Amino acid sequence: MNRRVLNRSLLAVGLFVATFGASARDVLIRNATVHTAGAQGTLHHADVLVGGGKVRAVGTGLTAPAGAEVIDAQGRPLTPTLFGGITEIGLEEVSGERATVDQALALGKGGEMSVRPEFDVTLAFNPESVVIPVSRVEGIGWTLLGANATQGGSLIGGQGAVVRLDGGPDPVGPKVLFVKLGSEASGLTGNSRAGQWMILDQLIDEVRGRIAPGSHAALLTPAGRAALARYLDGGGRVVVQVHRAADIRQLLRWAGRHKVRVAVAGGAEAWKLAPQLAAAKVPVFVDPLANLPSDFDSIGASLENAARLRAAGVAVGFTQAGDASHHARKMRQLAGNAVAAGLPWEDGLAGLTRIPAEAFGVADELGRIAPGQRADLVLWSGDPLEVNSVALQVWMDGQSIPMRSRQTELRDRYLRAVPSAEQGGLPRAYPSAAGIR
The missing domain is CATH 3.20.20.140 (Metal-dependent hydrolases)
Structure with a gap:
């Protein structure tokens, strides 16, 4: 593996560990289509309050505690992690x-x-x-x-x-x-x-x-x-x-x-x-x-x-x-x-x-969005059972995870806009005017 990619992957892992090691912050996800996968079924224009790594409340018009992060889901689907x-x-x-x-x-x-x-x-x-x-x-x-x-x-x-x-x-x-x-x-x-x-x-x-x-x-x-x-x-x-x-x-x-x-x-x-x-x-x-x-x-x-x-x-x-x-x-x-x-x-x-x-x-x-459950949640761009929908953000124990993996790191490396060869911006094995670098 290329050293630069390896270092970047290790950095992503380090950020992930650092994020999960930090104290959990209260989060209020507003205006979501909440698929609880439980007795409440699907709730439209609903809120989910997360604190201490757990789901604290599910309903409408919930109040955010002082210092909580507030996220407007804009009606998008929210599910438990799958x-x-x-x-x-x-x-x-x-x-x-x-x-x-x-x-x-x-x-x-x-x-x-x-x-x-x-x-x-x-x-x-x-x-x-x-x-x-x-x-x-x-x-x-x-x-x-x-x-x-x-x-x-x-x-x-x-x-x-x-x-x-x-x-x-x-x-x-x-x-x-x-x-x-x-x-x-x-x-x-x-x-x-x-x-x-x-x-x-x-x-x-x-x-x-x-x-x-x-x-x-x-x-x-x-x-x-x-x-x-x-x-x-x-x-x-x-x-x-x-x-x-x-x-x-x-x-x-x-x-x-x-x-x-x-x-x-x-x-x-x-x-x-x-x-x-x-x-x-x-x-x-x-x-x-x-x-x-x-x-x-x-x-x-x-x-x-x-x-x-x-x-x-x-x-x-x-x-x-x-x-x-x-x-x-x-x-x-x-x-x-x-x-x-x-x-x-x-x-x-x-x-x-x-x-x-x-x-x-x-x-x-696991498996439901309900008070007392782990706050392992996913906010989706659309219907989670459709292949053209993507996970916009994942939370585990109420903490947002970096939406990165080795695959996204490689994607970003090889699909980003590449500067000219004179600037030395081409990764190894990319073709240039002088041949393979």
């Missing part, structure tokens, strides 16, 4: 460079499955990752760090948690366990989906003490048994990546037997079981762009998946296939596509705010 999906932000810097990727544990030998539910990806989280500001300036304020299952050679990937993209090093929510089922995982269980349920039931037997530790049938370490036990009998949330309706049906039965609080990620055919998912109160995080059958697990994929699930009473959030870490900013575009396919607009916003906050145990802090 959920970036299930990602490896802070765990993956460059996907093609193995030394910068930390979301999977690969300990198995010779095709043997190594089941380590105690593996916790949050211990590798890097709050100074350059990927974080790239998402943050687009209105993404938090994400769920995911543990990749089959990449590590196991049905169970390990644990992750919600992190805020505020430069803090620690998770803000409880741990979440990640499991992958279906055709992508069948190679780990004798090339049979039936083997997946056999292995999962065996793991339950170990935790319950029906298989002795250290026996030939045991798969878990003592730490693994303790970790897995925390997700049984109504404990922590288990996120299961699964698509086929038949597999989702078996998941609901398995979760019911063992009182496991599951959430479905992907769920290309989840709409086929919408009433059962609603009755079991299982949230589903769908990819709204999944339409054509990419494999035999998703023959029933539909752009109307989110709308059909929500119509049946299912809590619907969003996830995305592919490089989710580097494309978290596209989550609101996905929500917009779900709205275009029939999902009500308010439910589209809820899928980026309140729904994931409730599913992953951070609803007391």
